[in-house]
Amino acid sequence: MEFEAVIGLEIHVELNCATKMFCDCPNRPGDEPNRNTCPTCLWLPGAAPRLGRAALEKAALISLGLGGELQPRSAFDQKVYYYPDLPKGYQLSQAHLPLSRGGGIEIEDGRGGRKTLRIHHIHMEEDVARLVHDTEGRTPVGLVDFNRAGAPLVEIVTEPDFRSPFEAMEFLKALRTRVRYVGASDCSMDNGTMRVDANISIRPRGSTELNTKVEVKNMNSVRHVGDAIAFEIARQRATVEAGEAVVLHTRLWDPDRKATFPMRGKFEGPCVPDPSVPVIELSPEWIARMRARLPEMPDARAARIAAAYEFSGEEARFLCAEAEVAEYFEALVREGVAARMALHWMATQLLPALRERKVDPGRSPVGPGRLAALLGLLARGEVNPGAAREVLLRMFDSDEAPGSIVNAGALQQESDAEHLAALVDQVLSYHPAAVRDIRRGQGRAIGFLIGQIMKASGGRANPRVVRELLHQRLSSGDGPG
Amino acid sequence: MESVFVYRNPEPAPPGDGTLAGLRVAVQPNISVTGWPTEAGSRALERYRAVEDATLIRRLRTAGAHLCGSTRMSEFGFGLEGSRAGESVALTEADAELVLDLMGECRAAGLRAGVCAYKPSYGLISRLGLIGLIPSMESCGILSGSVDVIRRLLAVMAGPDGLDFSLPEEPVPDFSPGACRAAAVIGVLAEARDSLPETERRAFDSVLGEIESAGFALRELSLPEYALFPLVHGIVGSVEASSSAGRYDSVRYGVRAPGAGNWNDMYLESRREAFGLVVKSYLLQGAFFQFKRYGAYEDACRIRARLLLGMDRLLGQADLLVLPAPGAAPSAGRLGEVLASFDPSMFANVTGQPVLCLPADEQGGAGFQLAGARRGDARVLEAGERLLNLRGRE
Numbered sequence: 104m105e106f107e108a109v110i111g112l113e114i115h116v117e118l119n120c121a122t123k124m125f126c127d128c129p130n131r132p133g134d135e136p137n138r139n140t141c142p143t144c145l146w147l148p149g150a151a152p153r154l155g156r157a158a159l160e161k162a163a164l165i166s167l168g169l170g171g172e173l174q175p176r177s178a179f180d181q182k183v184y185y186y187p188d189l190p191k192g193y194q195l196s197q198a199h200l201p202l203s204r205g206g207g208i209e210i211e212d213g214r215g216g217r218k219t220l221r222i223h224h225i226h227m228e229e230d231v232a233r234l235v236h237d238t239e240g241r242t243p244v245g246l247v248d249f250n251r252a253g254a255p256l257v258e259i260v261t262e263p264d265f266r267s268p269f270e271a272m273e274f275l276k277a278l279r280t281r282v283r284y285v286g287a288s289d290c291s292m293d294n295g296t297m298r299v300d301a302n303i304s305i306r307p308r309g310s311t312e313l314n315t316k317v318e319v320k321n322m323n324s325v326r327h328v329g330d331a332i333a334f335e336i337a338r339q340r341a342t343v344e345a346g347e348a349v350v351l352h353t354r355l356w357d358p359d360r361k362a363t364f365p366m367r368g369k370f371e372g373p374c375v376p377d378p379s380v381p382v383i384e385l386s387p388e389w390i391a392r393m394r395a396r397l398p399e400m401p402d403a404r405a406a407r408i409a410a411a412y413e414f415s416g417e418e419a420r421f422l423c424a425e426a427e428v429a430e431y432f433e434a435l436v437r438e439g440v441a442a443r444m445a446l447h448w449m450a451t452q453l454l455p456a457l458r459e460r461k462v463d464p465g466r467s468p469v470g471p472g473r474l475a476a477l478l479g480l481l482a483r484g485e486v487n488p489g490a491a492r493e494v495l496l497r498m499f500d501s502d503e504a505p506g507s508i509v510n511a512g513a514l515q516q517e518s519d520a521e522h523l524a525a526l527v528d529q530v531l532s533y534h535p536a537a538v539r540d541i542r543r544g545q546g547r548a549i550g551f552l553i554g555q556i557m558k559a560s561g562g563r564a565n566p567r568v569v570r571e572l573l574h575q576r577l578s579s580g581d582g583p584g
Numbered sequence: 585m586e587s588v589f590v591y592r593n594p595e596p597a598p599p600g601d602g603t604l605a606g607l608r609v610a611v612q613p614n615i616s617v618t619g620w621p622t623e624a625g626s627r628a629l630e631r632y633r634a635v636e637d638a639t640l641i642r643r644l645r646t647a648g649a650h651l652c653g654s655t656r657m658s659e660f661g662f663g664l665e666g667s668r669a670g671e672s673v674a675l676t677e678a679d680a681e682l683v684l685d686l687m688g689e690c691r692a693a694g695l696r697a698g699v700c701a702y703k704p705s706y707g708l709i710s711r712l713g714l715i716g717l718i719p720s721m722e723s724c725g726i727l728s729g730s731v732d733v734i735r736r737l738l739a740v741m742a743g744p745d746g747l748d749f750s751l752p753e754e755p756v757p758d759f760s761p762g763a764c765r766a767a768a769v770i771g772v773l774a775e776a777r778d779s780l781p782e783t784e785r786r787a788f789d790s791v792l793g794e795i796e797s798a799g800f801a802l803r804e805l806s807l808p809e810y811a812l813f814p815l816v817h818g819i820v821g822s823v824e825a826s827s828s829a830g831r832y833d834s835v836r837y838g839v840r841a842p843g844a845g846n847w848n849d850m851y852l853e854s855r856r857e858a859f860g861l862v863v864k865s866y867l868l869q870g871a872f873f874q875f876k877r878y879g880a881y882e883d884a885c886r887i888r889a890r891l892l893l894g895m896d897r898l899l900g901q902a903d904l905l906v907l908p909a910p911g912a913a914p915s916a917g918r919l920g921e922v923l924a925s926f927d928p929s930m931f932a933n934v935t936g937q938p939v940l941c942l943p944a945d946e947q948g949g950a951g952f953q954l955a956g957a958r959r960g961d962a963r964v965l966e967a968g969e970r971l972l973n974l975r976g977r978e
């Protein structure tokens with residue numbers, strides 16, 4: 104029998120607010136353990152939660168950025184479970200009245216088409232404490248770090264619209280881009296600011312039934328999400344083909360063994376409304392203000408850039424995958440750089456250099472103004488492309504203007520034909536074998552000769568002039584040979 | 585005999601001229617006063633000391649009140665078993681005592697000690713620093729021999745503080761007499777009156793006579809769903825309690841059972857040891873409704889909303905309501921008996937409305953409850969003070 108998979112995702116995104124969700128403690132989970140705590144986030148008796156404005160606003164921006172509809176009334180509930188990472192005994196979460204309903208993301212389905220993956224709802228939630236397993240002497244001890252307790256989260260719950268690991272991965276990448284665009288989180292699965300659980304079931308292809316699902320957790324990269332889903336689909340298919348039933352439970356992905364393993368579920372019961380956090384009432388005016396704060400989202404921006412500069416969809420999406428990259432590009436164009444040159448230099452030089460240095464494009468030591476100045480020198484023929492690449496690398500370690508670096512390094516382009524002709528003749532005289540090869544029709548050697556001439560000029564020769572001179576010399580039959 | 589106080593403030597009364605200067609206020613140890621033992625009458629909070637003042641405590645201090653100590657209380661202030669609430673006032677060791685009212689405890693304590701008891705409107709006083717059990721129903725009650733003292737304390741404690749967001753952002757009402765239109769019509773809830781046994785009904789009827797002779801017009805009103813108040817309280821209250829008490833895990837404070845092999849057993853055994861029979865039964869009742877009868881809980885929430893509307897409708901037909909006082913709470917007993925003794929007072933915890941409870945007087949006048957509309961505290965206090973003064977004159 105042919106099976107198809109039915110997959111839904113639950114994505115936790117930790118908001119990058121300065122403070123926690125219900126108190127004024129710094130939202131910096133990575134600090135020295137238990138430094139960022141107060142009676143509210145230690146959940147001491149008598150403490151009262153106070154929902155912060157920033158958390159609500161960032162959660163609202165994410166909802167709008169994903170096409171969700173902000174609800175005029177939403178409220179917090181107590182999600183009861185007993186575990187040492189939650190000494191309060193319940194987590195504040197929006198179980199019954201979520202902040203936002205609906206929304207979705209359109210992805211490329213990998214077969215040349217587009218597919219919309221729908222979002223069921225988006226709700227706010229507080230994070231729990233972090234458990235650290237350690238030993239004191241030989242005794243194993245469990246330590247609790249409350250820095251993360253009460254950190255602001257949103258949970259994005261999708262419809263079970265996904266049919267393949269590929270779709271899940273594409274969705275997550277697009278989701279990450281959008282959340283980063285609205286500036287609400289860096290969405291790093293590596294650092295745990297984005298955590299993904301997948302609910303997976305299988306059914307005969309063409310059927311519409313929803314079968315028993317299995318939840319898979321603990322994936323710390325988008326690729327692992329794909330691998331874990333693929334593994335789980337295969338496991339369920341093998342189970343069904345062996346005539347056994349799929350059992351409702353939760354499994355953990357083990358990236359080393361590339362497999363999922365059953366885990367003991369936490370006891371969880373139905374949620375009851377929390378009386379301490381007031382119902383959140385959002386006025387149409389407030390929602391309109393949030394909508395006005397929404398930046399141009401990646402799809403719209405890519406469409407605009409593709410149309411404005413005659414880029415392919417792929418080129419435009421490449422530039423818009425990160426807001427900072429798109430902003431850098433547009434700043435270069437505003438500085439007068441030709442759009443295609445800007446795209447080319449960002450894709451082949453700037454972004455690889457930043458990646459190598461592990462620097463975000465928004466914090467590039469070579470800002471758009473300085474790069475535009477360099478590309479201006481290139482466009483005017485004052486440096487050649489090779490020297491420009493060299494200058495760019497030097498600019499990462501220097502505050503100087505590209506012009507000064509060019510002068511200091513004597514990297515100006517040499518276009519003077521008379522001067523270069525001497526250099527060409529010299530190189531030809533050193534390499535008679537190459538000249539012979541060319542005259543016998545072996546064109547490959549011409550690249551070698553150009554390389555030698557460039558080298559002899561200290562990288563400064565104008566490659567166009569060199570090429571012209573070489574053609575002259577080699578076709579006229581003059582010169583050594 | 586054990587002292588009424590479990591903790592006495594060693595510091596002298598503060599000097600100063602605030603509006604409450606010279607007033608001695610006792611609290612129960614489920615109200616946070618920085619550094620004071622704050623065990624809420626439960627072994628689950630053994631060794632716990634408050635790390636910050638409750639908002640209302642901060643305000644009392646600012647107004648110059650003298651916090652004289654904390655009094656013996658029932659476990660989490662639920663019921664009156666083991667409680668000596670109200671005695672500090674009766675013994676004139678304090679001018680007022682603050683007692684959380686979860687289902688009528690403050691009012692029952694006032695009746696027992698022979699002093700006035702006031703349960704303010706829900707949402708009037710910040711709950712920050714109150715270690716309660718039923719967050720949507722409890723409010724900080726005030727016991728005193730004088731309605732004026734109650735009024736002055738209320739004026740200091742009421743109002744949003746920016747720290748308890750559950751308080752509505754509404755201006756604090758003026759509680760002074762004359763600030764609102766005085767009550768003229770007092771409604772008598774037929775269902776409450778009819779539920780009384782013969783002798784108590786006669787006593788209540790003589791209270792009605794007193795009220796009429798004080799110049800109020802009486803109007804008989806009906807709320808057919810009156811009997812549902814205890815049912816709603818029993819379900820919603822216990823579910824909230826079960827959720828609220830989840831935080832008592834005996835890790836940082838509270839009695840810890842020795843010898844458990846893992847955290848789960850440690851929780852189970854410590855909680856078995858920490859809670860008394862009545863509270864434990866109540867928490868189990870709540871867990872039952874939450875996990876096994878969630879539909880009943882949802883029904884109870886819906887009925888609660890309907891009861892609120894019903895009560896609003898009654899208070900559109902009368903300025904205030906008079907209801908019989910709750911009976912004596914058992915000093916020990918099973919959960920069912922404890923709950924039953926609070927049947928007549930639970931309505932106000934379900935609706936959040938203010939109630940002044942006047943005790944029986946020496947001439948044989950029975951105790952009774954005077955209830956108003958939510959945030960209509962001033963009118964309740966004004967009428968209650970008038971009735972109390974008349975009683976004193978006879």
Ligand SMILES: [Zn+2]
Binds near residue numbers: 127128139140141253
């Ligand atoms: Zn905090």
